[in-house]
Amino acid sequence: MAIKWTGVFPAVTTKFTANDELDFVTFDLNIEAQLEAGANGIILGGSLGEASVLTEEEKFGLLSHTLEVVKDRVPVLLNIAEATTKKAVEVAKKAESLGAQGLMLLPPMRYYASAEETLAFFDAVATSTSLPIMIYNNPVDYKIEVTLDMFEALAKYPNVQAIKESTRDVSNVTRLINRFGDRFKIFTGVDPLAMESIVMGADGWVAGLVDAFPRETVAIFNLIKENRIAEALTIYRWFLPVLELDIHPKLVQYIKLAEVATGLGTETVRAPRLAVEGEERKRVLKIINDALAVRPELPAGSWGK
Secondary structure, X not given: OOOOOOEEEEEOOOOEOOOOOEOHHHXXXXXXXXHHHOOOOEEEOOOOOOHHHOOHHHHHHHHHHXXXXXXXXXXXXXXXXXXXXXXXXXXXXXXXXXXXXXXXXXOOOOOOOOHHHHHHHHHHHHOOOOOOEEEEEOHHHHOOOOOHHHHHHHOOOOOEEEEEEOOOOOHHHHHHHHHXXXXXXXXXXXXXXXXXXXXXXXXXXXXXXXXXXXXXXXHHHHHHHOOOHHHHHHHHHHHHHHHHHHHOOOHHHHHHHHHHHOOOOOOOOOOOOOOOOHHHHHHHHHHHHHHHHOOOOOOOOOOOO
């Protein structure tokens, strides 16, 4: 399946049972909600998917299971966040052999690689697979910035096709378009900057709070692309306090609380993460419940297939 790099690609959470095993029942419920709302792709094993605490067997089991559930309705991408080049190449090859339709690729983890080292890492992965690749550029959380000059070097790889733009500098969308035209498809990767980025020309949205609010997320994207800015802005202003939960170190716990509130998940996380408690829990639930109390009616036809 060729990837059409546009629309909303949920970075889905990984669901766990009380016994700390993969919860496929709840996971499937959420996946179907994303597809029903009109998601254009599914991304597995990102930071929101608790990739760092998944075993290799779980990660590939989750990929195989998701491919069976989705049944080619949209592309399924696996995130690669590895400490070594060797392991990143192994993951890319395995993902392709299992039927993944694409990859999201981070720079090396747990090592502050230079530009030369980062490009060598990307080169090794890109040349090891025919799968389309989205480069995840998030220097705020992962410390390595993929600069415009580095993307110039990556342009020679035909399967490096998209960028998850998470620098938190909205102007970078314009810089990328000015430099590369449509060579790379640009996805906003920061929920509370999503509308601004899409208005500035981003092709898609790798979203987090979509896990709890799939219809609203898709509606915002579609309305912007239809130039119905005022309608999109009304929903976005309502959504923003919830979207800001995406940029906290505990985004996994917070988004899982939102999934519970909308009936699309559980709050079970895997240690070392712990469920939020006390005043923190009250504060986050108030943000979510305040939004639910005035949840807007979406314009007809703004979400869904």
